[in-house]
Amino acid sequence: MSVDTFPYKKDGGKLYIEVTRGYAHPGSYIISLWEANDNKKAIDDIKGNFINDKDDKHELELTNQNNDGRLIECSCMLDVLPPENNYSLTIKINQNGNKEFKEFTRAGSTSNPTATVIIFILLKET
Secondary structure, three states, rough: OOEEEEEEOOOOOOOEEEEEOOOOOOOOEEEEOOOOOOOOOOOOOEEEEEEOHHHHHEOOOHHHHHHOOOOEEEEEEEEEEOOEEEEEEEEEEEEEEOOOOOEEEEEEEEEOOEEEEEEEHHHHEE
């Protein structure tokens, strides 16, 4: 497991997370925001699916004052539909809702009917 890092500005605007998948496979996801160095969640889980791509952008409804060290976890289950065995999951994060974002992608190929993809992103104050 690797952990990516998203640098953010403490005095900047709110953070936004967008979840996308490649190869048009159906699936669902859960985004968790974990407290820094703790097993407690900072917010309720955000749940979504890929039925309607227009609702897969989410605002983290917290100020940035305590985000340093918090961990974003996105767990996704994809139906891998033949003949396409490739899959990908991408998390885009930006601050202030602007068009500048950082992308985190995991991709692979499987002969199994489903693929589970988990992405961890550490929030780091700049």
